[in-house]
Amino acid sequence: MLTSCALQRDRRERNGRILKHVFLIGVSVVMLYPLFWLLASSFKPENEIFGSLTLWPSSFQVENYTKGWTALPMSFTTFYINSAIVTVLSVIGNLISCSFAAYAFSRLQFTGRSFFFALMMMTLMIPYHVVLIPQYVQFLKLGWVDTYLPLVVPRFLASEAFFIFLMVQFFRQLPRELDEAAMIDGCSPFKIYWAIILPLSLPAMGTAAIFSLIWTWEDFLAPLIYLNDIKNYTVPLALRLFLDQEGQSAYGQMFAMSVLSLVPVVIFFVLFQKLIVRGIATSGMK
Amino acid sequence: MIKRFIARNAPGYIFLSPWLLGFFLLALGPILASLYLSFTKYDMVSDPRWVGFANYEYMFTRDRRFWKALEVTFTYVALAVPARLIMALSVAMLLDKGLRTIGLYRAIFYLPSLLGASIAIAILWRQLFEQNGVVNQVLAVFGIEGLAWITNPDTSLYTLVILAMWQFGSPMLIFLAGLRGIPRDLYEAAEIDGTPKWRQFTRITLPLLAPVIFFNLVLQTIESFKTFSSAFIISNGTGAPADSLLFFTVYLFNEAFKFFRMGYASALAWVLLLIIGAFTAIAFLTSKYWVHYENERD
Known part of the structure; x- marks a missing residue:
């Protein structure tokens, strides 16, 4: 009696599982x-x-790719080099400046710490559009428009608070005794940051690096505003040029170049899926 | 005394200095500057000229496009945020229980979130919803006659809502992590008591997940108000057709960088900031009535 009940339950559960798979496969296809x-x-x-x-x-x-690569006034080689320069510099800037700020917020004692932390959290909700116009006016006066400086310099000033938040969450979990022991041994705060905190935080730094890379690679608004000369264009701006040429029936080439622009993102996703998934789950929690 | 004060605080401020500099030069300074500019007429050629509340007065009383932009943006937020969150929660709940091979599904469902912000996807989306695009082809299989989804002002916004829904991956991951935190024995006890599934959902899952739902709701609402690239690309940079894709950010961009009405655009920017600020504040102020954190109870 008992066993037949259990069997029935097993069967029901298995059917439920199959149904779930069918549904999930359906969603995946869509x-x-x-x-x-x-x-x-x-x-x-x-x-x-x-x-x-x-x-x-x-x-x-295959011509869609070969012709598409050179279909615009400049070849995509230029656009990829430009995107790579902006992306690499932005990632480096983010990692240095955000880990500095996160180290100060999570491991150092100073007057005004919680006040500044609250300010930092508030900047998370500020839309880029609100600071855009004065920033543009300022960068124009500095003669930085049509260079990569407006895209890169802010990254060295920890302008993306999200990464500070992500790193603070991680740094806080590391045992305090490490810093204290190192301090007693006469280590400077910089030494502690460099030799203890950073090596232990490689997963968090990795997550920040990957997100920073992907977001900079896909960024459209800032390049749209600051880059005018086509020889300075990044890949997303170049893709938009295809749209302006619409009607000349170059859809195949436009799609080919679109696919290529996604390839780096997909590769990084496949390679670092675990870091990305964990990064989202942990930055969202706590 | 002072020496000790400096010695105690110096390391903190040294490490904080890049952020501090950035905060004053790239956040606080520009925010205040745009508040000032919002009371001026400024075309970037001549100096800003003080006009008092004229920009705001024009905006609220005579600017039809401003109200249209608000309508478009609020409609989008009201549709896209719930659509995305419901999708994210349902899929997360399916993945959470009883399946061993969730890794691949998780990856597939997350990928669109990662790609979604790119121009390539915005370009793709425009073509999917073309008169002879994929969506109409699929509808034709079922004998439904398609529409020109993008060029029809009545439907264009829905194509963007669907794009938002397609990117449910990151709230899904956060929900998954939240669901993991709910103790299994609660469900087992409910099962033994014969509590029906939907009641388990409303009595166990929803209340215990409230903090995570709250977090996702705030995050997604802020994100949705900021939507720009996809709307810009799909509407050809103008908010067309018939301003049906005139997102607030797109309107602001055009006023600033196409017509160089920097003063007016700054006023728009401040309205956007206040709207987002108000939503965040409401969410946090009301949260104590519907969000209970686990550790509050012991």
Whole structure:
């Protein structure tokens, strides 16, 4: 009697599980279809892109990539180099300045600490649009417009408070005894930061680096405002140029370049999925 | 005395100095400057000219596009935030219980959140909802006649709501972490008592998840008010068709960087700041009535 009940329950649970998988696979297909459509369209001949749900191209048009790469007045080589410069400098700036601030907030005693921490948290909600106009006026006066300085210099001044918050959460979990022991041994605060806190915080630094990389890579608003000359364009700005040329039926090339712009993000996601997932879950909690 | 004070505080302020500099030069300074500019007429050619409340008066009494931008933005926030959070919570609950292979699903559902902010995806979205795009093709399979979703002012905003819903990944991850924190024995006890599933949801899951829901709600609301790139790309930078995609940020951008009405745009920026500030404040002030934190009870 008991065993048949248990069997029934087992069967019901298994059916439930199968149902769940069917549903989740369905959702996955809907979620991924647009991405596969983009990938497929980037290889299709122009006349096959619209009007059909078939993903497989009748013939693979690799020219979409080769022609798309040089379709704009400058080649995408330039745009990728520009994006890479901005991204690398931004990541470095974020890591240094935000870990400095986070170290001060989480491990050092000073007057006004909680006041400044509250201010820092408030800056999290300030929309970029609010500071944009005075910043633009200022950078214009400095002669920085159409250079990468307005995009990069703020990163060295810990302008992305989110990363400070993320690192503070992590630094706080490290045992205080470490600092105290090091202090007794005569270590300076900088030595403690460099030799103890940073090496123990590689996961948090990694998460910050990856997010910072992806967000800078995808950033559109700041480059749109500060970069005018096409030779300074980053990849997202270049992609937008394809839209202006719409009607000249270069959809395949536009999709091909769109796919390429996503490739670095996808690669980093696949390689560092664990860090990304944990980063979101922990920064969201506590 | 003073020496000791300096010695005690110096390391903290030295490490904080990049942020402090940034805070004054890139946040506080510009915010105050834009408050000042919002009371001026400023075209970047001649110096700002003080006009008192004229910008705000014009905005609230005569500027139709301002009200349109508010309407578009609030409609978007009111639809996109619940849609995204409900999607995130439902999927997180499905993934939380009884499945061993959640890693792959989690990755698939999160990927769009990571890609969603990119211009490539905005470009893709425009094409998906074209007259002869994928969405209409799918509808045609079911015998439904499609629309020109993007160029029709009645439907264009919904394409962006769907784009927001597609990116439910990061609140989903936060919900998953929250669900992990709910003790299993509560459900087991409820199961033994014969409590129905939906009641377990309203009596156990929802109350214990309230802090996480609160967090996601605040975060997503702020994020949604700031939506820019996708609206900008899909509406060709103008808020078209018929201003149906005139997000507040898009309107502000155009006033500032297309028409160089920097004073007026600053006033718009301050209204946006006050709206977001008000929402955050309301969320925090009301939170004590519906959010109870675990450690408060012991």
